[in-house]
Amino acid sequence: MEGTHRLSRQTARWSRYAQVTVHVAAAAGPAVRVVAEVSGGRGASFGIAVGAGCAEAERFREEARDGARYALMRLPEEARGVLVSVVEIVTAPADTGPGDVKFAAAHAVWRALGREPDRWPWTGEDGDPVFPS
Numbered sequence: 001m002e003g004t005h006r007l008s009r010q011t012a013r014w015s016r017y018a019q020v021t022v023h024v025a026a027a028a029g030p031a032v033r034v035v036a037e038v039s040g041g042r043g044a045s046f047g048i049a050v051g052a053g054c055a056e057a058e059r060f061r062e063e064a065r066d067g068a069r070y071a072l073m074r075l076p077e078e079a080r081g082v083l084v085s086v087v088e089i090v091t092a093p094a095d096t097g098p099g100d101v102k103f104a105a106a107h108a109v110w111r112a113l114g115r116e117p118d119r120w121p122w123t124g125e126d127g128d129p130v131f132p133s
Helices: 055-073 100-113
Strands: 002-010 015-026 031-034 038-040 082-091
Touching (some): 002 100, 015 100, 055 082, 055 100, 082 100
Parallel strands (some): 038 082
Antiparallel strands (some): 002 015, 015 082
């Protein structure tokens, strides 16, 4: 199963952008792996590969991992037996801020599984993602 989510929000002060695609498959327990390279720019035609050693790219991969884990832990126990593979991360150099990739990854997982959490994360007035406990 596959799920994609794009966070694209404009506020009076900021633009926020991130897109994440995941594949999910049955597994013995919850697991997450990030196999995606990080692309900069809105869409592949404008994207540029960010080097594997780039600290920014590694931060985005970690956010994707955190977002997928966040999504799985907010589902009922019986729905957590999946391997989530993050296969695409698209960012915008000036518009992707802290938490944006995590937000998109969590929503992509829920979309792929066709499940909903008890409490959805949201974006505040300033566009920053908010993750309820």
